[in-house]
Amino acid sequence: MNLPTNYQWLTQIGLLPKTIQEGLKLFGVQEVVGRGSNKTIMGWRDELNQKGVKISGYSDDDIPWCGLFAAIVVLRARGAGEVVKDPLWALNWSKFGTAVKKPGLGDILTFVRNGGGHVGFYIAEDAQCYHVLGGNQSNKVCITRIEKARCRATRRPPYKIAAATVKPYEVKPSGAVSKNEA
Numbered sequence: 001m002n003l004p005t006n007y008q009w010l011t012q013i014g015l016l017p018k019t020i021q022e023g024l025k026l027f028g029v030q031e032v033v034g035r036g037s038n039k040t041i042m043g044w045r046d047e048l049n050q051k052g053v054k055i056s057g058y059s060d061d062d063i064p065w066c067g068l069f070a071a072i073v074v075l076r077a078r079g080a081g082e083v084v085k086d087p088l089w090a091l092n093w094s095k096f097g098t099a100v101k102k103p104g105l106g107d108i109l110t111f112v113r114n115g116g117g118h119v120g121f122y123i124a125e126d127a128q129c130y131h132v133l134g135g136n137q138s139n140k141v142c143i144t145r146i147e148k149a150r151c152r153a154t155r156r157p158p159y160k161i162a163a164a165t166v167k168p169y170e171v172k173p174s175g176a177v178s179k180n181e182a
Contacts, residue, residue, distance in 0.1 A: 002028065006174050007123065007131075007143055015163045017106030018077035023121055023133045023141070026069070030140040031061035041065055041135075044072040048087075051080045058088060066090050066181060069135025070108065070119045078157060090117035094153035103130070103154040104166040111150040111181075118146070118181040122154070124169035129177055137181050144178045 071087035103122040111118040120134025129145035137144040
């Protein structure tokens, strides 16, 4: 995995939450812009359906896939029973796990945007933005900055014992701020 330099610290802090372990394995996966679809992304749909998570109406990676990314990560990290109903709808992830006031590494964040919502996993934050691991961010799986003011919900997986790394991380602002992840 080729993480950007400013996120290399993730490889040095100890045991990562399973959602981050699984999400980082997919870092860099890109959609096919225009005609055609990335077979990996379409394979996530198939894997979810095979495991009993109903994914219907998803036929091309031009369709927003942040919820599909969240679903495959949660499936692989926690099992099919943890994936929210209708996971393609990003804002449905506002029902995942339990609400927390201050997010920590691996928590789910949902955001409002023009035309819908967005979902991803908390990595860190700066004064203005959350740094979010998500799919369909610039048409790929990456970490991007999203304004805190757009955050609708912060949700924690139901851990029996949370990894010590499940806590907030402050980082310096770097990179552009995403305005619309679709």
